[in-house]
Amino acid sequence: MIELENVGYNYGGGELFSDLSVQLAPGSFHFLTGPSGAGKTTLLKLCYGALTPTAGRVRAFNMDVKGLDRDQMAYLRRRVGVVHQDCRFLDHLPVVENIALPLTVSGRGLSEEQANLQELMNWVGLSERMDALPPELSGGERQRAALARAVILSPDVIIADEPTGNVDWEMSQRLLRLLVELNHMGKTILVATHDLPLIRAAKNQVQARVLRISNRQLISAGADL
Amino acid sequence: MNALRKLIIGDAQADRVVPPSGFTAQLTLFVSGAMAFLCVFALALSLASGRVANRWSDELARAATLRINAPAEQREAQTEAALKILRQTPGVANARALTKDEQAALLRPWFGAGIPLDTLPVPQLIEVTEDDPGYDAQGLRLRLQAEVPGAVLDDHARWRRPLVDAAIALRRLGVVSILLIGGAMAAMITLAANAALAANAQVIEVLRLVGAQDGYIAQAFVRRFTLRALSGAAVGVVLGMIGVFLMPEASEEGGFLTGLGFQNWRWLLPLIIPPLAALVAFFATTRAARKRLGELA
Ligand SMILES: Nc1ncnc2c1ncn2[C@@H]1O[C@H](COP(=O)(O)OP(=O)(O)OP(=O)(O)O)[C@@H](O)[C@H]1O
Numbered sequence: 001m002i003e004l005e006n007v008g009y010n011y012g013g014g015e016l017f018s019d020l021s022v023q024l025a026p027g028s029f030h031f032l033t034g035p036s037g038a039g040k041t042t043l044l045k046l047c048y049g050a051l052t053p054t055a056g057r058v059r060a061f062n063m064d065v066k067g068l069d070r071d072q073m074a075y076l077r078r079r080v081g082v083v084h085q086d087c088r089f090l091d092h093l094p095v096v097e098n099i100a101l102p103l104t105v106s107g108r109g110l111s112e113e114q115a116n117l118q119e120l121m122n123w124v125g126l127s128e129r130m131d132a133l134p135p136e137l138s139g140g141e142r143q144r145a146a147l148a149r150a151v152i153l154s155p156d157v158i159i160a161d162e163p164t165g166n167v168d169w170e171m172s173q174r175l176l177r178l179l180v181e182l183n184h185m186g187k188t189i190l191v192a193t194h195d196l197p198l199i200r201a202a203k204n205q206v207q208a209r210v211l212r213i214s215n216r217q218l219i220s221a222g223a224d225l
Numbered sequence: 226m227n228a229l230r231k232l233i234i235g236d237a238q239a240d241r242v243v244p245p246s247g248f249t250a251q252l253t254l255f256v257s258g259a260m261a262f263l264c265v266f267a268l269a270l271s272l273a274s275g276r277v278a279n280r281w282s283d284e285l286a287r288a289a290t291l292r293i294n295a296p297a298e299q300r301e302a303q304t305e306a307a308l309k310i311l312r313q314t315p316g317v318a319n320a321r322a323l324t325k326d327e328q329a330a331l332l333r334p335w336f337g338a339g340i341p342l343d344t345l346p347v348p349q350l351i352e353v354t355e356d357d358p359g360y361d362a363q364g365l366r367l368r369l370q371a372e373v374p375g376a377v378l379d380d381h382a383r384w385r386r387p388l389v390d391a392a393i394a395l396r397r398l399g400v401v402s403i404l405l406i407g408g409a410m411a412a413m414i415t416l417a418a419n420a421a422l423a424a425n426a427q428v429i430e431v432l433r434l435v436g437a438q439d440g441y442i443a444q445a446f447v448r449r450f451t452l453r454a455l456s457g458a459a460v461g462v463v464l465g466m467i468g469v470f471l472m473p474e475a476s477e478e479g480g481f482l483t484g485l486g487f488q489n490w491r492w493l494l495p496l497i498i499p500p501l502a503a504l505v506a507f508f509a510t511t512r513a514a515r516k517r518l519g520e521l522a
């Protein structure tokens with residue numbers, strides 16, 4: 001689905017990482033971990049095309065991300081559901097409309113998708129908070145709303161950046177279960193987190209590969225977590 | 226075509242993705258209203274001065290008349306002498322004595338048909354058509370005074386020549402004003418659109434993250450500004466037309482100033498101002514959005 005070949009990136013200072021290769025096979029579940037500032041968010045951005053690599057090549061759905069024009073990039077965003085580290089919403093629209101935003105911008109009528117939307121809200125447990133505005137949500141509610149928004153177009157790949165960043169253990173378990181469920185539906189999942197207990201908990205539920213960025217390299221972490 | 230339809234019908238949901246932003250909305254409404262209002266007057270001015278220029282230049286072409294007030298026995302000779310002088314005068318294109326029938330026709334409205342022209346002391350009329358440049362009226366008068374004592378030169382239409390020039394210049398000014406108003410409006414709306422785009426940079430970013438194409442984002446702004454310009458201009462035009470309507474009726478004495486209105490079907494002309502304003506806003510906003518979205522890579 002998404003392949004990184006000898007990718008390097010630098011923001012203008014030094015190389016953040018270099019010569020980094022990984023393949024996200026269809027239906028796989030990957031965790032990405034590493035110290036803060038190691039470049040986890042940067043790597044995810046490379047995967048969904050928000051950044052283009054300064055070296056090497058990123059291919060998504062067999063297309064070189066570098067060659068995409070703006071419209072193609074918009075289509076790529078619809079095929080890859082992203083939960084950002086700072087889940088941003090349109091603060092003037094109620095939660096339900098924010099979750100439906102990918103539908104709106106791709107020109108799909110909300111009325112046909114109403115049942116779908118309702119089901120999705122139930123799934124993430126936000127059906128009571130549908131009409132709240134994003135600033136009124138708690139951290140966990142925001143994360144779940146962001147996840148719902150990421151999956152509403154039924155993308156093949158779901159990328160989540162610290163989805164349990166500011167929630168308690170119970171809520172992070174709940175979010176993990178949602179991600180595992182999505183993986184069982186056949187979605188390819190990539191989650192960046194430094195929450196090691198979460199990774200350990202996940203290993204009981206799903207076949208997950210753990211990648212770690214350290215010293216500008218990507219290494220496969222073993223059972224030593 | 227499809228884009229235009231989508232623009233007019235719109236998409237209720239798409240309209241909501243950009244938050245209603247107070248001051249740019251009001252600025253656009255106000256600017257288009259004010260500009261449309263001014264545009265109505267500029268239009269009225271150029272139409273009225275056009276009318277005046279046409280009417281007066283017609284009269285100018287008809288030029289002057291020379292009256293020969295002489296006793297019946299001298300009339301013929303004086304007429305001949307006057308014609309001779311006129312033909313020698315530089316700046317006179319043509320001079321022609323009116324026939325009895327023509328003179329009778331001129332007098333008929335006052336005296337009725339069947340006037341015995343021969344028995345009345347009616348002056349002989351000579352029609353003088355001017356060249357461009359015209360003759361020297363002062364010199365001609367002096368010469369006629371000396372040689373044809375009964376001749377009176379009536380060149381009433383002449384003083385209007387500078388006024389005709391002024392009317393033509395005024396019409397030109399009106400047209401230039403309309404163009405300037407359009408340009409100023411485009412500039413102001415571009416400014417307002419840029420302000421709105423800048424204020425909504427966050428919104429644009431979120432929309433992009435969820436896969437909105439630039440066209441979709443631009444449309445959300447363009448539609449809003451176009452509709453605002455349309456409604457603002459509609460209000461401005463209505464107010465402007467009321468203003469013109471309340472001007473006094475056109476009258477002979479008032480001439481130009483009181484004629485500053487629209488006549489018959491021309492009352493419909495200001496109605497094209499709102500669609501034009503919408504068009505200006507459409508292009509101004511489209512350009513601003515394209516540019517801005519291109520920069521926000
Ligand atoms: N836009 C940017 N311009 C310049 N430097 C940046 C930019 N974004 C990130 N960086 C730097 O790149 C490095 C990696 O950032 P990144 O956000 O990828 O780290 P991370 O692993 O996601 O960290 P965290 O766990 O805190 O989220 C950091 O040192 C950061 O300061």
Ligand SMILES: [Mg+2]
Pocket residue numbers: 040041042085161
């Ligand atoms: Mg990060």
